[in-house]
Amino acid sequence: MKELVFVGLGLHDEKGISLQGIEETKTANQAFIELYTSVLPCFSMQRFEAIVNKLVHIISRHNLEEENGAVILNAAETGKTVFLIPGDPFIATTHVALRIEAEKRGVRTRIVHGASVMSAIIGLSGLHNYKFGKTVTIPFSENSSKTPYEVIAQNKRLGLHTLCLLDINADEKRFLSINEALTLLVNIEQKRKEGVITRDTVAVGVARAGSNAPTLKADFVKDLIRYDFGDPPQSLIFPGDLHFMEAEALVTLAGAPERLKRLAK
C-alpha cells in the first residue's frame, strides 16, 4: 500500500512518541526521521531504534530541501513509510509541501499527532488557552525584525496574551535565550516608545517545556531580563489582561510577585 504516515515525537526525548506512533513505526517498511525543525534535548537515536526495533534513516534539511523529499516519496510509493518529526508534525509548516506532493502522487497520507510546544507552554503557564492571540517567533538579532513587537502590541490592545517562540538553529545548536529576546524587544521599545514592553511590563519565561524539570518564571521585565533559566529551549509569554485565576496561577506556579494579583480583573 502506498502510504506515508507523519508521526510526532513530542518534546523532549525518545519517550515523547505515542504508543500508536511506535506501532506505526514498527509496522512500516521504511522509517525516516528529521531533527532540524525543532530540538529534542535528550533524544537518543540508539535508544529510539531499540524501542521501535528498526533502523531509522536521518533526513537532513539539505536532503529534504534540495531533493524535495524524493527519498521519502520514493519509499512511500513502494510501501508503508513513516516520517518522524519533533513535536506535532505540522506545527512547523516545513512539511506541508511534502504532504501535498505525496497526495498528488496518489500516496495516502496520515498523521499520528504528538505533543506540540505551543500547547505545552500554554499549559505550563496556567494562562487560559482561549485568551491567546496570534503567535510570533522572535528571530536572532542579525535578522532583526519589528514584527514581534507589533504582534505583542496588537494582541495587548485586544487584551490577549502573546506566545513568543524563540529562534533556534538546530543544525548549529544555537538557541535564542529569554534574556536575549527581552533585550532585543527593550531595544525596539527604546526606539518606538509605544509603551508595549517597558521595565515594568510582566512577562513569563518558560525553559525546557516537556522535560521533567521545566523552569517557569513570571516577573517584571527589569528582573526577568537577568533571571537564569538554564538550558534551552526557551520561550516567552507576554500576558494581556489577566483574569484573577490566571494571576493566581502565575504567582503559585511561576513565582510571580504577589502584587501581580492587584493587576488582575
Next chain:
Amino acid sequence: MKELVFVGLGLHDEKGISLQGIEETKTANQAFIELYTSVLPCFSMQRFEAIVNKLVHIISRHNLEEENGAVILNAAETGKTVFLIPGDPFIATTHVALRIEAEKRGVRTRIVHGASVMSAIIGLSGLHNYKFGKTVTIPFSENSSKTPYEVIAQNKRLGLHTLCLLDINADEKRFLSINEALTLLVNIEQKRKEGVITRDTVAVGVARAGSNAPTLKADFVKDLIRYDFGDPPQSLIFPGDLHFMEAEALVTLAGAPERLKRLAK
C-alpha cells in the same frame, strides 16, 4: 514522595498516550482518569488498564467539582499519583485550580504532555499555525452567544484564521455538529448583516481529528452546511487571508474548489 503527575491521553483511543505517560502510570502508587472535559471516541478502559498494568479510578465531574479534587489530593499526599486527562492536560482550563491547590499543599506537580486538539486541527488543515488569532468555542444553541461571531470578525479584520471548537457534553454524549454551528452563525449574520459569514464565505470542517480516518472538507458555507462529516467530534476553521501555499493545501488536502486559489495572496 508527594507528587501529582498530570498525563495527557491524546485524542482518540488508549494508544494516544506517550511512552513516558505509560511509564509514569506504571510506577505510580495510584492512578485516576477523567473522561468528561473532552471525548476520546474509541478509548477502552479495559485495554488501557492492560497497557498500564494497573487499576485506574474514574473521576466524574461531580467528584472533582463537589469535592475540589480531595480524593486525588489526598492520594498525592501519600505518594506518587497520576491523573490522566484527554488531550494535552491544561488546554482545558478545568484542572489549573487542582494543580494550584496541590502546589499549595507542598505536593510537587509535573506534566506529561499529550497531543492537543488545537494543534491537531491546525496541522490537519495545512494552514499556517502563526496566522491563527484567538480561538473560540461555539456553544449549543440554548446557550446562544454572539461571541463566536465577534471573534471571527475581529480575526478576519486582522487577516487571521479562527479555530472554532464545537461544544460537547461528554456526560450526555451530545456534540455540536459543523452543520449546526454553521446554521447558528448564519442566523446571527442575518441579524447583524456585517458580512462576516455569508453563503460565499470559505470555511474548513474537520471531523475526528486524531483518528486514522479524519474528514477534512473546505468549501463555501452554502455547500459546507449540507456536507456529511460523519461521526463527532467536529471542529471548524474560518480562514483569514490565504497565502498561496495555504490555498494549495486546502485544494489538495481538503477538497476545496480550485477557484479558491484565485482568492489567495
